[in-house]
Amino acid sequence: MRIFIDGDGSPVKDTTIDVARTYSLDVVIVTSIDHYSLKEYPKNVSFVYVDKGADAADYKIVQLIGESDILVTQDYGLASLVLPKGVRVLHQLGYEYTGENMDGLLEQRYFSAKARKSGGRTKGPKAFTQDDREKFKAKLVTLITE
Template identity: 90%
Template sequence: MRIFIDGDGSPVKDTAIEVALAYSIEVVIVTSIDHYSLKEYPKNVSFVYVDKGADAADYKIVQLIKTDDVLVTQDYGLASLVLPKGVRVLHQLGYEYTGENMDGLLEQRYFSAKVRKSGGRTKGPKAFTQADREKFKENLVTLIDDNIR
């Protein structure tokens, strides 16, 4: 099992790394070269840098991720592409993407895009809170424990 993180703008990278360290799990952060960093990370963390482009990180994740890996992303489209591979997918707010909730999420995204395209406005996400971070951490630990059993 590895934890992949869709790294561009993810507010839970450090939290996921902290949990992964406790379980000795490898973390792969896929991000745009625009987000290159000299920050030092633990040895279980590696980076895959991709060219600029709207979906470059997504395509690389789909290429690299395998059954029983975990993906952390807020991207519904990416989640829908890796679920059929047997990947567990966790949103940064802590809820898990599943086959049961994916259709509704994609439909909601489609209608919101349609509203914006026609000049309408939709609500953006709420500010990420410490409570959101704690819920994410708790659910990541539960997900890992479920996979280990």
């Protein structure tokens, strides 16, 4: 079991790394070369850098991830691509993407995009809180220990 992080803009990288270290799991952060960092990370953390492009990180994750791995992402589309591979997918707010909730999430995304194209406005995400971080951490531990 490895934990992959869709790294562009994820607010739970450090939390994920801390939990993974507790359970001796490897973490793979896939991110755009635009987010290259010289920051020191534990030995269980590796980076895969991809070229600029809207879906470059997503395609690389789909290529690398496998059954029994966990993916941390807020991207519904990416989640829908890896669920059939037997991957557990966790949103940064602590809820799990599943086959049961995916259709509704993709439909919601479609209608929001359609509204924006026609000049409508949609709400952005709420600010990420410490409570959100704790919910995420608890769910991540649950996924690892199941």
